[in-house]
Amino acid sequence: MRFSKNSPFSKLTFIAVSLLALLASPALAEDGAGKFTLTREVHWGPNVLPAGEYTYALQHKASEVLFLRTASGDRSYIVLARSTGAVARDEGDSLLLQRSGDDWFVSSLTLGEMGETLYFAIPAAATASTLRTSKASDTLFSLAKP
Numbered sequence: 001m002r003f004s005k006n007s008p009f010s011k012l013t014f015i016a017v018s019l020l021a022l023l024a025s026p027a028l029a030e031d032g033a034g035k036f037t038l039t040r041e042v043h044w045g046p047n048v049l050p051a052g053e054y055t056y057a058l059q060h061k062a063s064e065v066l067f068l069r070t071a072s073g074d075r076s077y078i079v080l081a082r083s084t085g086a087v088a089r090d091e092g093d094s095l096l097l098q099r100s101g102d103d104w105f106v107s108s109l110t111l112g113e114m115g116e117t118l119y120f121a122i123p124a125a126a127t128a129s130t131l132r133t134s135k136a137s138d139t140l141f142s143l144a145k146p
Contacts, residue, residue: 031058031059031060031114032056032057032058032111032113032114032116033055033056033057033058034055034056034093034111035053035054035055035056035071036053036054036056036095037052037053037054038050038051038052038054039051040104041104042097042104042105042106043103043104043105043106043122043123044068044077044079044105044106044120045077045079045080045106045120045121046079047068047077047079049068049077052070052071053070053071054068054069054070054071055068055069055071056068056069056109058111058114058118063080063081064080064081064084064118065078065079065080065081066078066079066080066081066109066118079120081118081119081120082119082120082121083119084116084117084118084119085116085117085119086115086116086117087110087112087115087116087117088112088115089112089113089114089115090112091110091112091115092110092112093109093110093111093112093113094109094110094112095108095109095110096108096109096110098122105120105122105123106120107119107120107122108120
């Protein structure tokens with residue numbers, strides 16, 4: 001059998017080995033965790049999350065990796081932060097959404113206790129026509145600690 005780097009089997013093998021390496025690493029400590037509720041569908045990185053309750057776990061390594069999971073545990077998502085920024089530790093947790101047409105996109109997650117804001121990529125087409133920014137007061141979502 002000849003091994004080709006472009007074959008579906010080799011791609012699947014690479015993904016499986018990569019995920020096992022990430023999950024098996026004892027150095028990957030959970031740096032932050034919480035839960036939130038979305039009252040409508042939102043786009044978060046390459047993922048589309050339906051309305052519902054979610055938990056999150058943040059891990060710091062070479063990049064900020066955010067693991068999202070539905071409260072029921074039936075769906076999981078992985079989102080990489082585009083960049084990070086520092087905030088005052090007394091600033092509360094917040095999720096910042098931007099709207100383009102009928103679609104909502106997560107642009108940042110602020111974790112006040114950690115003194116950090118994570119910024120997420122939004123498609124260029126969406127940012128060109130962004131109509132509105134939303135915080136928790138718009139009741140599109142709520143954040144809480146577990």
